[in-house]
Amino acid sequence: MTMMDIGEVARRSGVPASTLRYYEEVGLIRPLGRHGLRRQFDPGVLLKLALIELGKAGGFSLAEIAGMFGEDEALNIPRANLHAKAEELGRQIASLRVLRDAIRHVADCPAPSHLQCPSFRKLLTSVSARRAGGRMERPVQAGRRQGRVPKPVRDPG
Structure with missing residues (x-):
């Protein structure tokens, strides 16, 4: 050998x-x-x-x-653990997509200041709520379909 x-x-x-x-x-x-x-x-x-x-x-x-390797070095991955991890990753991906879309919106928002952008303010509120609650939630616009980019605020002038 x-x-x-x-x-x-x-x-x-x-x-x-x-x-x-x-x-x-x-x-x-x-x-x-x-x-x-x-x-x-x-x-x-x-x-x-x-x-x-x-x-x-x-x-x-x-x-x-x-824990996936036995004493004899044989690989033993419980499929339930894999399913649970896949679900966890799916939730993280969904949350990150929403956050990405919100950040893109804020970057393209025509509001004169980020603080005047309603979507940016919702994002800030959501981040504060997550920190206070200690858990991940959708960062913005819970009522909207996942993955949709919020419409930019139009300047009425």
């Missing part, structure tokens, strides 16, 4: 050696041994590192990712 030292694993995976050592410390990866002072890994560690990076990109914590 061909083994790789930590430098080769870092090079091939793109994961810095310091991160590899941290992953070892928290139990996500295990070297097979050492050759001198250098940790030696099975090539299968590259797949595991890719799974860890995918989990991180998906918003899973390192503890959650660690």
Whole structure:
């Protein structure tokens, strides 16, 4: 079996050696041994590192990712956890879309000042309410369909 030292694993995976050592410390990866002072890994560690990076990109914590690997290193991802994470990401995406659209509106609003733009004021009110309530809600115009850009305020003059 061909083994790789930590430098080769870092090079091939793109994961810095310091991160590899941290992953070892928290139990996500295990070297097979050492050759001198250098940790030696099975090539299968590259797949595991890719799974860890995918989990991180998906918003899973390192503890959650660690729980997806059994004692025998077999991958076991409960599908219910994946569905829950997908729903959470969907809510975040929807909220970010509304926020993006509101910011675009404010950027294009013809009001002389941002503070004179009703949509901007609603955005400020919404942000304040979220901070006070400690939870994410739609940032502006709860009655409008998601994804619609608010109409700009027209100067009557």
